[in-house]
Amino acid sequence: xxxxxxxxxxxxxxxxxxxxxxxxxxxxxxxxxxxxxxxxxxxxxxxxxxxxxxxxxxxxxxxxxxxxxxxxxxxxxxxxxxxxxxxxxxxxxxxxxxxxxxxxxxxxxxxxxxxxxxxxxxxxxxxxxxxxxxxxxxxxxxxxxxxxxxxxxxxxxxxxxxxxxxxxxxxxxxxxxxxxxxxxxxxxxxxxxxxxxxxxxxxxxxxxxxxxxxxxxxxxxxxxxxxxxxxxxxxxxxxxxxxxxxxxxxxxxxxxxxxxxxxxxxxxxxxxxxxxxxxxxxxxxxxxxxxxxxxxxxxxxxx
Amino acid sequence: xxxxxxxxxxxxxxxxxxxxxxxxxxxxxxxxxxxxxxxxxxxxxxxxxxxxxxxxxxxxxxxxxxxxxxxxxxxxxxxxxxxxxxxxxxxxxxxxxxxxxxxxxxxxxxxxxxxxxxxxxxxxxxxxxxxxxxxxxxxxxxxxxxxxxxxxxxxxxxxxxxxxxxxxxxxxxxxxxxxxxxxxxxxxxxxxxxxxxxxxxxxxxxxxxxxxxxxxxxxxxxxxxxxxxxxxxxxxxxxxxxxxxxxxxxxxxxxxxxxxxxxxxxxxxxxxxxxxxxxxxxxxxxxxxxxxx
Numbered sequence: 001x002x003x004x005x006x007x008x009x010x011x012x013x014x015x016x017x018x019x020x021x022x023x024x025x026x027x028x029x030x031x032x033x034x035x036x037x038x039x040x041x042x043x044x045x046x047x048x049x050x051x052x053x054x055x056x057x058x059x060x061x062x063x064x065x066x067x068x069x070x071x072x073x074x075x076x077x078x079x080x081x082x083x084x085x086x087x088x089x090x091x092x093x094x095x096x097x098x099x100x101x102x103x104x105x106x107x108x109x110x111x112x113x114x115x116x117x118x119x120x121x122x123x124x125x126x127x128x129x130x131x132x133x134x135x136x137x138x139x140x141x142x143x144x145x146x147x148x149x150x151x152x153x154x155x156x157x158x159x160x161x162x163x164x165x166x167x168x169x170x171x172x173x174x175x176x177x178x179x180x181x182x183x184x185x186x187x188x189x190x191x192x193x194x195x196x197x198x199x200x201x202x203x204x205x206x207x208x209x210x211x212x213x214x215x216x217x218x219x220x221x222x223x224x225x226x227x228x229x230x231x232x233x234x235x236x237x238x239x240x241x242x243x244x245x246x247x248x249x250x251x252x253x254x255x256x257x258x259x260x261x262x263x264x265x266x267x268x269x270x271x272x273x274x275x276x277x278x279x280x281x282x283x284x285x286x287x288x289x290x291x292x293x294x295x296x297x298x299x300x301x302x303x
Numbered sequence: 304x305x306x307x308x309x310x311x312x313x314x315x316x317x318x319x320x321x322x323x324x325x326x327x328x329x330x331x332x333x334x335x336x337x338x339x340x341x342x343x344x345x346x347x348x349x350x351x352x353x354x355x356x357x358x359x360x361x362x363x364x365x366x367x368x369x370x371x372x373x374x375x376x377x378x379x380x381x382x383x384x385x386x387x388x389x390x391x392x393x394x395x396x397x398x399x400x401x402x403x404x405x406x407x408x409x410x411x412x413x414x415x416x417x418x419x420x421x422x423x424x425x426x427x428x429x430x431x432x433x434x435x436x437x438x439x440x441x442x443x444x445x446x447x448x449x450x451x452x453x454x455x456x457x458x459x460x461x462x463x464x465x466x467x468x469x470x471x472x473x474x475x476x477x478x479x480x481x482x483x484x485x486x487x488x489x490x491x492x493x494x495x496x497x498x499x500x501x502x503x504x505x506x507x508x509x510x511x512x513x514x515x516x517x518x519x520x521x522x523x524x525x526x527x528x529x530x531x532x533x534x535x536x537x538x539x540x541x542x543x544x545x546x547x548x549x550x551x552x553x554x555x556x557x558x559x560x561x562x563x564x565x566x567x568x569x570x571x572x573x574x575x576x577x578x579x580x581x582x583x584x585x586x587x588x589x590x591x592x593x594x595x596x
Contacts, residue, residue, distance in 0.1 A: 079581045082584065086335070090336060091535075091580070094528060098569050105570075206409060212402065213406065216402055255409060266390065266395075266402065266403050268389075
């Protein structure tokens with residue numbers, strides 16, 4: 001494979017990590033975040049600026065970057081998650097706007113809207129990204145099966161009932177949001193390492209929304225669906241790069257194309273392409289059906 | 304100077320109020336955050352611009368506003384047909400409304416981005432002189448026009464909701480669509496009406512914002528956030544609260560911009576919103592903050 005193809009695969013892997021972050025919030029806990037891209041931005045900027053200015057190894061500063069993402073998530077979560085879910089979506093969206101504004105404001109450190117490009121080069125970046133992607137997908141899978149994951153699903157299905165079983169839903173939601181923000185932050189750091197430049201525009205509201213679209217396309221209740229759709233929807237538009245429509249590369253229509261797909265899904269297959277279903281290979285199916293033990297597609301969300 | 308800033312702030316708040324009300328009215332009935340509103344505003348701003356630009360001598364702005372808001376209503380009905388209707392039919396959870404509106408907003412913005420440049424198009428000059436003197440103050444004609452149009456429309460809308468029979472039906476559906484049906488209210492028709500009102504408001508605010516800031520694809524998206532914040536501070540779903548909060552937000556933002564520059568305003572509005580949620584989570588109006596059990 002040449003480096004272009006490797007680059008495409010790396011992009012798709014990063015997209016999978018992003019969607020895993022959203023998966024944990026939306027599919028497990030039933031909340032809707034529109035600010036995950038800003039956590040990518042926070043982690044990436046802190047990691048690379050600290051690595052450059054203090055001359056520390058990137059692995060150390062990455063931990064600091066993730067920690068700051070977690071801290072921001074915690075601060076937002078305290079007032080917001082006590083209220084109904086709609087507040088959460090709006091607050092995270094406002095947070096995204098704020099982070100973009102801050103990046104442009106702190107021009108001295110971040111190089112403003114031109115983009116920060118003094119990012120150290122990392123050896124074997126392809127294998128690193130692949131390994132981290134595998135780890136994150138495994139983590140999401142394990143999380144879904146754990147006691148914690150079942151508590152989250154109870155919360156998503158019926159918050160009042162979950163409370164009556166003694167689940168502290170408020171603290172659970174805060175934890176979920178922090179975990180998801182760390183995963184998003186990880187995606188941001190890898191994005192920076194891969195592209196060697198980060199701009200505030202690259203972490204805009206559209207990216208957060210795109211993650212949600214990928215997730216819903218694959219099916220909110222299916223981890224396989226989420227992974228596949230995140231990988232393929234990122235990859236496929238690149239394949240049709242050379243085709244043209246109205247004198248512009250098909251690549252330009254990428255976002256519009258996703259949106260049309262989602263509208264079709266909403267109209268004809270409300271549970272996403274895969275819904276609860278998985279691969280046809282029996283072994284895989286058995287493996288995955290254990291993972292997706294929950295057989296409740298309809299009425300999965302309250303409210 | 305203070306008075307000058309206050310007037311400008313109120314005029315800014317009037318536009319925010321239009322957006323916030325368009326957002327809040329959908330929320331009060333359907334209980335979901337209508338992200339499509341931003342895309343609608345952008346689309347309407349473009350419609351208004353091309354209508355205005357298609358004449359040799361531009362028609363009065365009121366005509367453009369009327370035509371655009373009619374187009375906004377039709378547009379809203381179209382969106383209802385392609386996205387929301389099937390959600391109602393399937394009785395899907397409201398997270399799908401949310402997703403549909405999000406998708407529509409991005410779809411509109413990305414299509415506009417493909418076919419038009421990111422550079423702002425300017426509306427033709429509306430007034431021969433941009434300001435007039437009021438005592439020692441210089442008042443922008445544009446701001447006064449925006450303020451007047453917004454206030455008239457907001458007043459008409461509040462009368463419609465609070466004083467008429469249709470308004471009563473809207474308020475009933477907002478409380479409970481199923482029970483309203485038993486009382487002889489056609490809930491489906493009311494929901495379509497709500498979307499049309501939101502489309503109408505998007506049309507008006509699209510033209511006004513286009514006049515003030517120029518027309519570009521991300522216009523609606525940028526402005527929508529302010530509308531959201533206003534309706535959140537006002538208490539989600541409350542129209543009166545949203546209007547009050549929008550005016551307050553407009554004035555605060557104007558003073559902040561004067562003191563600290565425009566770049567840091569998103570930070571200020573976000574922190575303000577977060578503080579507000581700490582102190583008074585139910586919003587100014589104090590409705591809808593808790594999910595009903």
